Amino acid sequence: MSTTHSKSAAKLMLSPSVILLFLWMIVPLCMTLYFSFLRYNLLKPGTKWFGFKNYYYFVTDPSFMEAMVNTLYLVGGVIFITIVGGVLLGLLLNKDFWGRGIVRLLVIAPFFVMPTVSALVWKNMFMNPVNGLFAYAAQFFGTEPIDFFAHYPLATITGIVAWQWLPFATLILLTALQSLDQEQIEAAEMDGANAWHRFWHIIVPHLARPITVVILIETIFLLGIFAEILVTTNGGPGNESTNITYLIYRLVRLGFDAGGGAAGGIIAVILANVVAIFMMRLIGKNLDH
Amino acid sequence: MGTIQLKQITKTFENTQVIPPLDLTINDGEFVVFVGPSGCGKSTLLRLIAGLEDVSSGDIQINDKNVTHSPPSERGLAMVFQSYALYPHMTVRKNIAFPLKMAGMDQARIKEKVDSAAEVLNLTQYLDRRPGQLSGGQRQRVAIGRAIVREPRAFLFDEPLSNLDAALRVNMRREIIDLHRDLKTTMIYVTHDQVEAMTMADKIVVLNGGVIEQVGSPLELYSKPRSRFVAGFIGSPKMNFFPGKIIGNEAYEVGVRPEHLSVVHEAGDMSGIVKSAEHLGSDTYIRVEVEGADEINVRISGDAEIHYGNTVQLKVAGPIHTLDQTGLVTSN
Numbered sequence: 001m002s003t004t005h006s007k008s009a010a011k012l013m014l015s016p017s018v019i020l021l022f023l024w025m026i027v028p029l030c031m032t033l034y035f036s037f038l039r040y041n042l043l044k045p046g047t048k049w050f051g052f053k054n055y056y057y058f059v060t061d062p063s064f065m066e067a068m069v070n071t072l073y074l075v076g077g078v079i080f081i082t083i084v085g086g087v088l089l090g091l092l093l094n095k096d097f098w099g100r101g102i103v104r105l106l107v108i109a110p111f112f113v114m115p116t117v118s119a120l121v122w123k124n125m126f127m128n129p130v131n132g133l134f135a136y137a138a139q140f141f142g143t144e145p146i147d148f149f150a151h152y153p154l155a156t157i158t159g160i161v162a163w164q165w166l167p168f169a170t171l172i173l174l175t176a177l178q179s180l181d182q183e184q185i186e187a188a189e190m191d192g193a194n195a196w197h198r199f200w201h202i203i204v205p206h207l208a209r210p211i212t213v214v215i216l217i218e219t220i221f222l223l224g225i226f227a228e229i230l231v232t233t234n235g236g237p238g239n240e241s242t243n244i245t246y247l248i249y250r251l252v253r254l255g256f257d258a259g260g261g262a263a264g265g266i267i268a269v270i271l272a273n274v275v276a277i278f279m280m281r282l283i284g285k286n287l288d289h
Numbered sequence: 290m291g292t293i294q295l296k297q298i299t300k301t302f303e304n305t306q307v308i309p310p311l312d313l314t315i316n317d318g319e320f321v322v323f324v325g326p327s328g329c330g331k332s333t334l335l336r337l338i339a340g341l342e343d344v345s346s347g348d349i350q351i352n353d354k355n356v357t358h359s360p361p362s363e364r365g366l367a368m369v370f371q372s373y374a375l376y377p378h379m380t381v382r383k384n385i386a387f388p389l390k391m392a393g394m395d396q397a398r399i400k401e402k403v404d405s406a407a408e409v410l411n412l413t414q415y416l417d418r419r420p421g422q423l424s425g426g427q428r429q430r431v432a433i434g435r436a437i438v439r440e441p442r443a444f445l446f447d448e449p450l451s452n453l454d455a456a457l458r459v460n461m462r463r464e465i466i467d468l469h470r471d472l473k474t475t476m477i478y479v480t481h482d483q484v485e486a487m488t489m490a491d492k493i494v495v496l497n498g499g500v501i502e503q504v505g506s507p508l509e510l511y512s513k514p515r516s517r518f519v520a521g522f523i524g525s526p527k528m529n530f531f532p533g534k535i536i537g538n539e540a541y542e543v544g545v546r547p548e549h550l551s552v553v554h555e556a557g558d559m560s561g562i563v564k565s566a567e568h569l570g571s572d573t574y575i576r577v578e579v580e581g582a583d584e585i586n587v588r589i590s591g592d593a594e595i596h597y598g599n600t601v602q603l604k605v606a607g608p609i610h611t612l613d614q615t616g617l618v619t620s621n
Binding site: 181192194206 | 339341360366370371372375376377378379388392439
């Protein structure tokens, strides 16, 4: 198929976009790295070499540990909900029923809603303790309306983000289910496997690979959740819904500490890589068959 | 023990009746082959027996027990699928052990049974591999292994050899015949290949459009076909059909097998021009254009000095099957 000649031609053709993408990544990274070693406050003119102090202050900030734990809860929670929900919805949508086309479209719809919009809709139309739909429902049943963002800020944000990512997981898992050989299910039926056994011994192993893909992709995107927090809780109350991304934002835009923010950014990059390597090691085995 | 009785069963898919009322009895220990062209309902019939499809009406009895509404697992049948349907994430050992595990058998007994099945099927050295690492024939054997460990009342085979190459198919055919001789379990085998049907079956069921055309032993079907369809389907090359008057017979149409015609030097029953000649060494197949008939196939054993364009005299040297206008055989 490919000769040495065509390979080098391909490399040449690809190089402009590859070089552009590489610069796109490396220039901001180097600048961030550079700023992270400076005392660089947006309110004070001039910069000064600061060594590792930005890192020291960032890591020893009591908010840091809280933000770390919140980030893990947020990512883990959303992944858990989307995988479990995605498998169940996928199984449902793989069945033949009247109006399946419309239902599939509706299930996929949340993915097309912008994060900011969806968070605002949830906040103001559903979860508002005075005017929200849930408040009306609570009153209808005669119970006290719940102020979701005040009492369960992190869980609520996890719910909103999970709602947005559920379609993604459902879509990938549904297509995987459609590729499952129907004769395998029939063979298992002949072998005396009941519905649960068929699910556990045939369907789940078949889904192992797509689930791995969903986890990897979602992790990458979920480590950077920001808009949903900004428009709903602003990271509060206290630090209860602050993740690493939001903490960096607070440092730079509210504290005007560009140097500290850059240090936080570098730490976030390192963390993301640690998580990615860990994930690859843990579940990447599923990918090479 | 495995006697299977189908009583007036029908199957309808969304207003289309694929199987009109059908009766069939399969005796214990019999090797029954369902044969017919694609779309004749043979696979549907097998799936009805297996319980993978619900019958629209009628009863299915296994060992005199009505199982019409029982799920597949309660019928005590094992099935080998066309695609083998092995579980790709399990090793060969786990694949074969799966039905036993589902039945809740203890580990030691499972191991013992899997090992003995693997030995019968020459799979011992592959037990730790996955289906993806096996060849077609080995996968086929794993599928059979998974069926035999359960000691079912009957085996159901759904075109199991159609994904194998020709040489392997002949070998596997022989292995399945040996297996049947050893186990003496009822087997139902679906195929569209009449050679497989003729070589394997105790009893052949010829299906056409969901209807049973004829049931009988291979030789019965060969020598006493009941209809034009059976006569044409069984035997290779196909039986020749031509108007009876060509050979001075009163029948509307007559059928003569290619091996029951011979080429003679004196005046025969008919004459024609050779359109093609295939020399296989052991046999010679010739296609002759005879006036008033379609092309006539003749099978001559040994090599004959006949070539394209020769004019040959043909003589009927075997049974003549006479047919009426409706395609029914009136005499054999």
